[in-house]
Amino acid sequence: MKKDKIMAKSCIVYFSQTGNTEKVAYTIAGRLQGEGFEHVTLQLEDAHDFPEAYVDADILGIGFPTFFGYPPPHVMKFIESLEGNGRHAFVFTTYGGCTAGDSLYDAARALHERGFAILGGLKVEGFDNYPQSIWLKINEGRPNELDLARSEEFAALAIKAYREGRSLSPEALATSNLFFVKKRDKSRKETMAAMRKKIEGKVVFNKEMCLFCETCKKSCPTKSITTGEAFPEFSWKCIDGVRCFQCVRVCPGKALLYEQPISDKEYKRFLKGIADSPEEKARPYVVA
Numbered sequence: 425m426k427k428d429k430i431m432a433k434s435c436i437v438y439f440s441q442t443g444n445t446e447k448v449a450y451t452i453a454g455r456l457q458g459e460g461f462e463h464v465t466l467q468l469e470d471a472h473d474f475p476e477a478y479v480d481a482d483i484l485g486i487g488f489p490t491f492f493g494y495p496p497p498h499v500m501k502f503i504e505s506l507e508g509n510g511r512h513a514f515v516f517t518t519y520g521g522c523t524a525g526d527s528l529y530d531a532a533r534a535l536h537e538r539g540f541a542i543l544g545g546l547k548v549e550g551f552d553n554y555p556q557s558i559w560l561k562i563n564e565g566r567p568n569e570l571d572l573a574r575s576e577e578f579a580a581l582a583i584k585a586y587r588e589g590r591s592l593s594p595e596a597l598a599t600s601n602l603f604f605v606k607k608r609d610k611s612r613k614e615t616m617a618a619m620r621k622k623i624e625g626k627v628v629f630n631k632e633m634c635l636f637c638e639t640c641k642k643s644c645p646t647k648s649i650t651t652g653e654a655f656p657e658f659s660w661k662c663i664d665g666v667r668c669f670q671c672v673r674v675c676p677g678k679a680l681l682y683e684q685p686i687s688d689k690e691y692k693r694f695l696k697g698i699a700d701s702p703e704e705k706a707r708p709y710v711v712a
């Protein structure tokens with residue numbers, strides 16, 4: 425069934441800590457607006473306050489960084505709270521150039537289970553914001569102009585698919601990375617935990633360096649940092665137990681530091697071992 429072009433509503437809800445996913449979100453949003461959609465772009469942190477933007481959007485886009493090969497758990501929670509009722513959705517992720525793993529597949533599958541018809545998925549390389557990758561400057565400069573041009577190309581094709589009433593099976597977005605293919609039947613928590621065990625470092629708090637500025641608290645995407653009367657004291661649950669390290673990135677006094685569990689050499693070797701193949705990387709999007 426062909427869709428009416430006029431006054432269709434679209435909404436993008438995205439999670440982004442260092443701006444990679446945000447750049448892609450606004451590139452896609454620009455195309456949707458240019459094609460006449462009544463469009464709203466929302467950060468996930470604000471989504472609960474503006475449900476009118478997405479509960480009846482004809483197209484919903486969900487964007488997020490890949491965390492250990494999967495969508496961040498709180499993004500999955502948001503998806504699980506939605507009702508599709510046959511509406512269309514697309515997914516996009518940015519990743520540090522190692523692997524986008526099964527993040528698109530998992531998000532698309534969850535949306536499909538909530539009753540959305542899937543238009544497609546896009547994965548875009550961004551600079552790697554994992555603490556150890558930041559000082560190794562992994563994938564610096566991404567997403568670049570070409571990445572954003574591809575993102576716009578994806579948007580144009582997804583809009584066309586919507587107008588022509590097409591959709592695809594979430595399986596079309598599954599990775600061909602062997603590490604994830606082998607683990608597809610296992611619980612996502614277990615697979616994530618196995619990866620985290622190898623490379624996840626501790627956050628160390630140095631009271632003497634604290635500026636009492638509360639930047640960490642304000643920047644925490646899940647409001648998991650609290651400062652009590654005995655400030656400075658931190659209690660954190662993080663993103664359902666997964667550390668995103670935003671507090672470490674933003675701390676101006678360097679009071680919050682990342683303690684690396686493995687040497688830079690071992691870390692690079694680990695990334696190489698789970699990385700997407702050049703063929704997988706050369707497939708930045710799939711559209712219905």
Ligand SMILES: Cc1cc2nc3c(=O)[nH]c(=O)nc-3n(C[C@H](O)[C@H](O)[C@H](O)COP(=O)(O)O)c2cc1C
Pocket residue numbers: 439440441442443444445446488489490491492493494518519520521522523524525549550551552553554555667668669
């Ligand atoms: C906890 C955590 C896990 C990550 N896991 C992966 C990963 O599995 N593969 C990858 O290529 N990059 C990984 N990255 C890098 C981010 O996915 C990448 O830098 C992303 O573009 C950041 O998006 P943002 O700038 O929108 O926050 C990870 C980063 C963090 C903080």
